[in-house]
Amino acid sequence: MAHISDLIATDIEQYLQAHEKKSLLRFITCGSVDDGKSTLIGRLLYESKMLFEDQLAAMEADSKKYGTQGENLDFALLVDGLAAEREQGITIDVAYRFFSTDKRKFIVADTPGHEQYTRNMVTGASTADAAVLMVDARRGVLTQTRRHSYLVSLLGIRHIVVAINKMDLVDYAEPVFRRICDDYRSFAEQIGLADVTFIPMSAYEGDNIIESGANMPWCRGTTLMSYLETVEIDEERLQKQPFRLPVQWVNRPNLDFRGFAGTIAGGIVKLGDRIRVQPSGKESTVARIVTRDGDLAQAVAGQSITLTLADEIDISRGDVISTADSPAGSADQFETTLVWMHDEPLLPGRPYLLKIGAKTVTATVTHIKYQVNVNTLEHVAARTLDLNAIGVCNLSLDRPIAFDPYADNRDTGGFILIDRLSNNTVGAGLIHFALRRSQNIHMQHVDVDKAARAALKHQKPCVLWFTGLSGAGKSTIANLVEKTLHAHGYHTYLLDGDNVRHGLNKDLGFTEADRVENIRRVAEVAKLMVDAGLIVITAFISPFRAERQMARSLMAEDEFIEVFIDTPLEVAEGRDAKGLYKKARRGELKNFTGIDSPYEAPEAPDVRINTVTMSADEAATYLVLELQRRGGLGD
Secondary structure, eight states: OOOSOTHHHHOHHHHHHHHHTSEEEEEEEEESTTSSHHHHHHHHHHHTTOOOHHHHHHHHHHHHHHOSSTTSOOGGGGTOOSHHHHHHTOOOSOEEEEEEOSSEEEEEEEOOOSGGGHHHHHHHHTTOSEEEEEEETTTOSOHHHHHHHHHHHHTTOOEEEEEEEOGGGGTTOHHHHHHHHHHHHHHHHHHTOOOEEEEEOBTTTTBTTTBOOSSOTTOOSOOHHHHHHHSOOHHHHHTTSOOEEEOOEEEEEETTEEEEEEEOOBSEEETTOEEEEETTTEEEEEEEEEETTEEOSEEETTOEEEEEESSOOOOOTTOEEEESSSOOEEEEEEEEEEEEOSSSOBOTTOEEEEEETTEEEEEEEEEEEEEEOTTTOOEEOOSSBOTTOEEEEEEEEEEEEEEOOTTTOHHHHEEEEEOTTTOOEEEEEEEEEEOHHHHHOOOOOOSSOHHHHHHHHTSOOEEEEEEOOTTSSHHHHHHHHHHHHHHTTOOEEEEEHHHHTTTTTTTOOSSHHHHHHHHHHHHHHHHHHHHTTOEEEEEOOOOOHHHHHHHHHHSOTTSEEEEEEEOOHHHHHHHOTTSHHHHHHTTSSOSOBTTTBOOOOOSSOSEEEETTTSOHHHHHHHHHHHHHHTTTTOO
C-alpha cells in the first residue's frame, strides 16, 4: 500500500490510537449521469494514498480495457464495480468506500445518476452528514440535479457542496462557474438549502480536490478536501437533542439481568435519569449503562449501549426509550413525505408493512395530498405515486408507534414501506407530524360484544370471501348459499359487487386504485357485520392478492374463508351474461379483469370450487357442508 502515515512504519500502536480518535464523516456524491462522481471518489482515494499496489495495477489494466480517458488512468473504475457499470460507464448500485486523512475518517457513498436508480441514491443519502452534488460545467443544472437536491433537502442533509466539475473542458472559465452558481442558488433558496458551498474543480486533472492548482487563480475558496475535513458532523448536533434509544434487542441472558440494547439516536443519558418508554408511556429510572468495555456513567448519541432500569416494566423490540422531560411522540396516523421506489405504483388503501427502527407495523396510505414536481416545485394532484415520485401523504397504522418529526431526528422519524407479499422495499418516508385525529379518536368500550351477539344467534360469525373472474359464478353460488343458510334459520348478509357499487362505492371507477379502495371499504363493512354476529358472504372479483390478504387480516384467524371460484377465462367469457367481455374486447370497457387488467389467482385458497366440474347447486351444497365442518353453523 502507498503510505498513509509515517507512524505505521515507526509506531503502529500510536497510529492506531490516533486513528481511533478521529471523527467520522459520512457523505454522498450525487448528481446527473456522467457528471464525474465516480472519478471524483477515485481521485480522492488515489490522492489520500488509500490504494494497495494491486489496486493500482488493476486500475491501470482496467483503464486500458474499459477506460474512457485514453491512455490516462480512469479513476471511476475504482468505484464502478458492476460489470454493467464498467461497460456503460455509469453507476448503478451504491458503492461505499472508506478513506482517511490525518484529520478525519470518511465513508463516501457513490450514488447513481440515472433517474431509474434514484431509489439507490435515497439509500446512500439516508445516513449521510454531507452531500457533494456534482454538476457538469458544460451542461449546468439539470432535472436530475434538481431531483437529487430536493431529495437531499428532504432527507435532512444540511451541508451541501456543489462541485462544478469538468472545468478543464470549458477552459476554466470563471463566467461559466458564476452562471451555474447563480442558477443553482435560486433553486436552493426555494427548497430551503441554506448551507451551500460552491467549488469549481476538475476531478480528472485534480484541480481543487486536494490542492488549488494554478488553472483557476480567480478561485480563492476552499478545496474539496479542506471542506470535508472541517465540516460539522451530525453526531455533534444530535448530542444536543433529547435522549432517544430505539430498542433493538431485549437482552435477557439470565434471571438476574434484563437490559435493553440499541444505538443512541439522540441526546445524552446518565445514571439515575428519569426515562419514559413509548408508545406505552411507562416511566422508570436508569440503573446501569452497560457496554462491552464495562459500565458507563453516561453515554451519548452514536454509542451502542444496554440500559437496565430500576423498575420491571414491559419493553419490546421497536419501542423507544426517551427522556421523561421531553419524550418521543406516540400516534398511529401521520402526515408524511413518501419517495416511491418501485415499478408498481403506490395505491391508497393497499396495506404495506412499515418499518421504523426495529418496529414493523401494517400501514395504509389513506390520502395522497399532492405530488411534487421537482423541476417547478409545483404541488400536483395525484391518485397514485409512480416510480421515483415524491408525494405528501396521510398514513394510517394498525397500532401506535413512537416517533419524532424527521426534521428533529432522522432515526426516529424516517421509515420504509415494504410490500407484504414480495417483501421488497417499495418506498421511503419521512414523518412530518401526527394527525390530530390520531390523538382525539379512541375506541369506545361497549358491553355487548361479538361473542354475545353470536351466542344470541346460535352461530359462529365469519366471512365467506368469494373471488374469481367476472362470469365465474360468484354471485350465483353466493346467492344459493345464503338461501340455504336462511332457510335453516341462520343470520346472514350477502355483499355483492354490483349492488355495493350502487350505493357505498358508487363514487369509485375501475382503475387499479379504485379497485383497491372498493375492496378496502367492503372489507371494513364485512368486519363490522362479523362483529354483529352475522355470517357474511361477499361476491367480488377482488383481483389483487394484497387486498384479499388485507381483508383476512381484519378478521380473527378462523373467521375468514377465501373461496376461489375457479373458472377458466374462456369459460367465463363464454358465459358473458352481462356482455362485459364483448365490450372489453371491442375496447369499449377499459380496465376489465382478465382482458386488460390482471387477476391474481389465490395461491392457497381455503376452498376451491371448480365450476367446470361442479354445478352451482352442488357448489352451494358443498360450501354449506364445509361451513358446518368448520364449526360456523353452531351445534
